[in-house]
Amino acid sequence: MSTQATPIGQESTPGQPPEVDAWVGLLRAHAAATRRFNRDLLALHGLTINDFEVLVHLDHADGGRLRRVDLSERVLLTASGITRLLDGLERCDLVRKASCAADARVTYAEITETGRARLADARLSHVQGVRELFAERYSGSELVALTELLGRLPQAPACPG
Amino acid sequence: MSTQATPIGQESTPGQPPEVDAWVGLLRAHAAATRRFNRDLLALHGLTINDFEVLVHLDHADGGRLRRVDLSERVLLTASGITRLLDGLERCDLVRKASCAADARVTYAEITETGRARLADARLSHVQGVRELFAERYSGSELVALTELLGRLPQAPACPG
DNA sequence: TGAGGGTACTTGAGTAGGCAACCAGAGTAG
DNA sequence: CTACTCTGGTTGCCTACTCAAGTACCCTCA
Numbered sequence: 001m002s003t004q005a006t007p008i009g010q011e012s013t014p015g016q017p018p019e020v021d022a023w024v025g026l027l028r029a030h031a032a033a034t035r036r037f038n039r040d041l042l043a044l045h046g047l048t049i050n051d052f053e054v055l056v057h058l059d060h061a062d063g064g065r066l067r068r069v070d071l072s073e074r075v076l077l078t079a080s081g082i083t084r085l086l087d088g089l090e091r092c093d094l095v096r097k098a099s100c101a102a103d104a105r106v107t108y109a110e111i112t113e114t115g116r117a118r119l120a121d122a123r124l125s126h127v128q129g130v131r132e133l134f135a136e137r138y139s140g141s142e143l144v145a146l147t148e149l150l151g152r153l154p155q156a157p158a159c160p161g
Numbered sequence: 162m163s164t165q166a167t168p169i170g171q172e173s174t175p176g177q178p179p180e181v182d183a184w185v186g187l188l189r190a191h192a193a194a195t196r197r198f199n200r201d202l203l204a205l206h207g208l209t210i211n212d213f214e215v216l217v218h219l220d221h222a223d224g225g226r227l228r229r230v231d232l233s234e235r236v237l238l239t240a241s242g243i244t245r246l247l248d249g250l251e252r253c254d255l256v257r258k259a260s261c262a263a264d265a266r267v268t269y270a271e272i273t274e275t276g277r278a279r280l281a282d283a284r285l286s287h288v289q290g291v292r293e294l295f296a297e298r299y300s301g302s303e304l305v306a307l308t309e310l311l312g313r314l315p316q317a318p319a320c321p322g
Numbered sequence: 323t324g325a326g327g328g329t330a331c332t333t334g335a336g337t338a339g340g341c342a343a344c345c346a347g348a349g350t351a352g
Numbered sequence: 353c354t355a356c357t358c359t360g361g362t363t364g365c366c367t368a369c370t371c372a373a374g375t376a377c378c379c380t381c382a
Contacts, residue, residue: 018304019295020288023194025311027210030191031237033184033314035340048368049188069330076192081369083332088367105330105377127181134180137313143179146310150186152298153194196370209338230360242339244362249338266347266360329378337370344363352355 033133040129045122046092050075050085052126055094055119058111065098065110094118194294201290206283207253211236211246213287216255216280219272226259226271255279 016024034049041047047055053075058064066074072082086109089095094115098108111119134143177185195210202208208216214236219225227235233243247270250256255276259269272280295304 017288017292018301018308019292019299022295022299022304022308022311023291024214025308026187026191026194027214028237029311029314030187033187035237038340050368053185053188067330076189076196077368078370079331080333080371084368103330103378107331127178130184131178131180133314134183138180138183138310140179142310143183145306147179147183147186149299149303149307149310150183150190153190153294199370211338228360238338239340240361241341241363245337245339264348264360268361323382325380325382327378327380329376331374331376333374334372335370338368340367341365342363343365345361346359347361348357348359350355350357352353 036133037126037129041122041126044125045118047118047122050077051089051094052119052122054082054085054089054109055111055115056123058095058109059116059119063110064116065108067100067106067108069106071109089115197294198287198290202283202287205286206279208279208283211238212250212255213280213283215243215246215250215270216272216276217284219256219270220277220280224271225277226269228261228267228269230267232270250276 038049041049041052045052054071057071057074058066068079068082068086071077071086072079075082077085086095089109090097092114093112095109096112098110100106100108138146199210202210202213206213215232218232218235219227229240229243229247232238232247233240236243238246247256250270251258253275254273257271257273259271261267261269299307
């Protein structure tokens with residue numbers, strides 16, 4: 001019984017404090033959107049959302065390469081998560097390893113030409129999908145507001161505590 | 162270079178259309194918050210976020226029971242996801258099966274007394290955690306706005322297309 | 323120079339959850 | 353009653369990820 005009776009199909013979890021409502025909303029929104037995008041991306045381009053995000057970051061990075069640590073911060077995966085994700089991308093030849101002259105510990109992940117091509121391809125339909133989903137429901141200023149609000153939350157790179 | 166230089170540690174993915182920014186924000190916010198809550202919830206009460214949500218819904222439901230289908234809509238898991246999640250909860254005796262007289266196909270998930278107790282327990286600290294995280298960053302009206310905005314997204318129960 | 327501690331990454335083991343294929347009961351339609 | 357379809361649910365197989373432990377390297381500081 002807020003401003004507007006929940007427009008949702010089900011009552012989500014009534015009577016909760018507003019913080020919890022927001023959290024549940026985030027959870028549901030993420031679950032729904034994620035599933036949808038993942039499915040599309042996977043079906044059309046054989047990439048998961050995270051694969052895609054990683055490629056985007058590499059593509060954008062200087063020299064098309066990033067240290068694994070930096071990647072893991074950017075996409076919020078653990079180090080091991082990144083290792084395995086990159087394993088997959090390497091097998092598909094979308095990414096290759098490169099070593100660092102200055103520090104033998106680091107292995108760069110470097111996007112390949114195949115990777116760039118695949119990304120360009122996927123970007124087209126994925127970004128399109130994202131834009132549609134969001135544009136259908138939000139005005140420009142609402143998008144800005146949403147982004148700003150969401151932006152306040154994250155930044156727990158790996159282990160906040 | 163928007164209204165306010167990205168307050169984030171890294172530039173996330175600059176130059177994207179606003180819809181994509183919002184989407185990336187959602188992804189990151191979810192990843193960060195989820196990891197944190199899941200860890201706490203798991204450490205303190207041996208529950209995942211989804212376990213918790215399921216218990217909440219059961220607790221709130223009429224007779225403490227719901228059909229699996231309905232549960233899966235509420236927490237946005239697939240049918241199989243729900244089955245396995247409930248397997249776990251049943252093993253811990255937090256939930257039990259109950260059959261439906263009117264329709265032999267359905268098996269209710271019914272919260273047990275142990276389940277209610279565990280939930281009450283977990284709720285305390287979890288809700289507290291959620292409230293803190295959100296209250297730290299949002300005013301009351303911002304919370305409402307955020308919830309409303311997020312609420313527009315979901316509702317792809319299983320297979321929208 | 324060599325011991326201690328931090329950092330980059332990998333690996334082993336385990337969990338969550340998706341998809342596809344399946345079964346069983348429920349509702350029709352003939 | 354049989355046949356067909358729809359719906360609720362479970363199962364097999366597989367992927368993505370996490371955590372914890374381990375390896376290799378860097379960087380002190382004595």
